[in-house]
Amino acid sequence: MGRGEAMPTVSLQDSFKINNSQGERKKLFASVSIRNEDPLNTMRTFFEGLIAGGTAGVVVETALYPIDTIKTRLQASYIHRILVLSIFSILIFTMAARGGGQIVWKGLYSGLAGNIAGVLPASAIFVGVYEPTKKALLKSFPDNLSAFAHLIAGAVGGAASSLVRVPTEVVKQRMQTGQFASAPNAVRLIVSKEGFKGLYAGYGSFLLRDLPFDAIQFCIYEQLRIGYKLAAKRDLNDPENALIGAFAGVLTGAVTTPLDVIKTRLMVQGSANQYKGIFDCVQTIVRDEGPQALLKGIGPRVLWIGIGGSIFFGVLEKTKSVLAQRRPNIENPESSKQD
Template sequence: MFPENLSAFAHLTAGAIGGVAASLIRVPTEVVKQRMQTGQFSSPSDAVRLIASKEGFKGLYAGYGSFLLRDLPFDAIQFCIYEQLRIGYKAAARRDLNDPENAVIGAFAGALTGAITTPLDVVKTRLMVQGSANQYKGIFDCVQTIVREEGPSALLKGIGPRVMWIGIGGSIFFGVLESTKRLLAERRPKPLNGKHD
């Protein structure tokens, strides 16, 4: 749909739309995981049952706005960086890229995006684990409170491990993505006239 010069916009948009769809599953999962990590619940089923009974269905979507604030930019930026680097590298190499090259580009895109979005992740985590205590009044109050009480560097807590695991995840995700796309393209029957539909 987009002309070639707007491919970055297309990749940003695709990443963001994918992120919104995934958030419907990822947010409740993240809420349960975060609450279990802080020792509030002993099992996922207990967590779901007790969160829903104490806080209602919306409790499973605690921090949804901050999750989207972190994940929409993350998904859009990571996908865009990956695709733009891949386009540039493919043009320079004048050939299709192999699996290790796609994996390295994916790792770089993931690591860079992880670093850029760490402050958003810190805010998201604080909002999700507060439970019904409502320590923060929202995203901006959370940022202001963190900066006031702990200093601006607190917004970068965990950046090292985050960059590392997201880089590894990006490598695996994009490496598998490209392998799967290639395998599916090879299995697609070739049209008799040599043209694609």
């Protein structure tokens, strides 16, 4: 960050005790030095990541599921019929004296329970893999390449969690577009009609969207946090973590919207096979609907990911802090501050 670079590097790092090398050199990226960790610390990092990631994922999914439902319906190819019905249903039944809330819940929260069952392990796996991978890479990479360590760790975490996230996303989006009434029913019918591979529909497009998304979002978040710490000469508080998470989410969400549209179209098409693959999907959308169709749902997506980033990273850092405080006293207290 600009403010961090304008200040003397040595004094900032000394005040935070981040680097313990004798000679300081100019940094191209904000960075921290990671101490050598024994296997016990690595396992502790993994399990704390599982807990923190699972907690943050469930909180975000529960809070923002309606926005995600609206985004999915905007991106679906039969946008007008579904969108109009959704808007009228919400307007009519929310004004009703009784029963309106239940119908809105069934519409916008369709598939929430089943989705949480997938989000919990997926988020846990992601952070559980990301944290020790990040620490290992930061030990191996030069200090001025810490951003690349964060990028790679985000991609590795995303790849590991995709085995759970993709089936969850397929079921969720099929329910959000009204194809199924319950998650168990969705899984059963998808497998019976499309085979087990139906649960991984759009897997390639999912990786195309989520691996860059995870890598970029976590890299931006980590680098901003490190730069902010160096500039402020203190640890960040909860609102500051949330604000940085929101900024990282908004920026990354906007950039990756076209990839999200492609992923949604491939996942909700079912056995109709309207698209033959990623490139055919792009060509068909651009030909039939124009290039602007690749930005469908950008408003709800940016809103959802921006707020979601704020909640996710805020809860994540708070949970990690609470878990760090419960570590054995014999552990070096400096290690809990390392990012």
